[in-house]
Amino acid sequence: MSKVTLKDIAKETGFSVSKVSRAISGTGAIKEEDQKIILQTAQRLGYKTSVVSSKSDSENLLDRIAVLIPKFNAYLTSDFIQRLNDRLLKNGYVVDYYTVEGSTRPEAELLQFIINKGYKAIIYKPRRVRKDVQAVINTTSTPIFSYGQVYGNCININYDNSRMMYEMTNIAIGAGAKKILYVGTFKDDIEVGSKRFDGFMRAVEEAKLTYHYLECECNINKAYEMARDIEFKQYDAVVTAMDKLSLGIFRYLMESKIIPGKDILLSGVENYDVTNIITPSMTTVELSKASVVDIIIERLTNNDFRPQNLSVPYKIIRRESM
Structure with missing residues (x-):
């Protein structure tokens, strides 16, 4: 049986992937009725997440990963998130998704909320560097992968x-x-x-x-x-x-x-x-999004969470406009 994804729940309920994510994570302003529909659908489909799983299940979910992104959009969801999600599920991780857009919490507060849930690691794709976010990162021992921006005390994955x-x-x-x-x-x-x-x-x-x-x-x-x-x-x-x-x-x-x-x-x-x-x-x-995902999976597998700045490949593609 194939792994159930947020996209499957969105298709089944008729809600957006972003709304499904906020309902499952409990971090967005969602109507109680809509949240109930989403959670019931997720449970019925067998969606694996520490929020939807029963208490006895979640106690055994030692390899829980949180993913914090700005928002779900077509490009991010179909490319980086899809690659990441497939690899995490294949390696037996339970993944919870959080989005900054639509959350009732400011970004730094949302990150602290996620940290407090006790995940094995957090995969974070920030839009910009924020002092209040860095302050939160400075106080935690939870491993954080930062993709796209450089933060202190993180495994930073970036392009030159x-x-x-x-x-x-x-x-x-x-x-x-x-x-x-x-x-x-x-x-x-x-x-x-x-x-x-x-x-x-x-x-x-x-x-x-x-x-x-x-x-x-x-x-x-x-x-x-x-x-x-x-x-x-x-x-x-x-x-x-x-x-x-x-x-x-x-x-x-x-x-x-x-x-x-x-x-x-x-x-x-x-x-x-x-x-x-x-x-x-x-x-x-x-x-190269594949290289980013490769680094994350390798570090998770080896429990290698040393803060480090890592560079991944890019390729200039010359076409007709230049």
């Missing part, structure tokens, strides 16, 4: 974001770009907002090129709206920190008959599926 953007910018320069616009995101997102910009800056300063910098929320529609106020004719290339930014800009460029790869160079990071479907296809960076 500075080097990645340095290499991507040099590709644009090598393709003839002299005036480059960099579109990044907020600097409190240290890895994406700050380190990727540092890599870009190193490349343009070495080449002694003219550049401009704009900051935008990582959202396709926000990037599209921002693009409407940009005079793109003054740039040879637009290098962005995320595919969500490049896709919003791509949409505006195509509407304005400015063709990426022909009239202007354009790149993103993340390798969303759509970047290979649109025409012209988008140059981007593939981030």
Whole structure:
């Protein structure tokens, strides 16, 4: 019999994966009637979680893992979370999911709530570095894997974001770009907002090129709206920190008959599926999620929870836009 997942419960009940997660973890504002339906469905389907299991079962669940993510969305759920969930279940772990979005608790308080439940380890995917979260981490002995941001006293799993953007910018320069616009995101997102910009800056300063910098929320529609106020004719290339930014800009460029790869160079990071479907296809960076999951499973299996900063592979994928 295959393992039951949150997605199975969501399909059965007609609720979103996010709502199912909040109902099972007990951390969101959910109607009592809806929560009852979700918990009953989870129990009927045989969903394995320390919350749904009976008391006698949960006492024997020594390998319980908590996963704390910003929110469930199509990309995160289908890629990283799906890989992680499959491997954890295959290795006999019982997994409880928590989301920051929709929780009745602030992020630091939610993390403390999870720590107090006594999990073997917590897998945490923060959007940004927060002082109050670091303060909570400093007081716990529970092993925490931090994927995407660097926190003290954690097993940090990340990409070399500075080097990645340095290499991507040099590709644009090598393709003839002299005036480059960099579109990044907020600097409190240290890895994406700050380190990727540092890599870009190193490349343009070495080449002694003219550049401009704009900051935008990582959202396709926000990037599209921002693009409407940009005079793109003054740039040879637009290098962005995320595919969500490049896709919003791509949409505006195509509407304005400015063709990426022909009239202007354009790149993103993340390798969303759509970047290979649109025409012209988008140059981007593939981030190895499988390597992240491999490290987590290996460390859990070996009970190796030494705080450490670990780097995982990425691959620049050149397509028609650059």
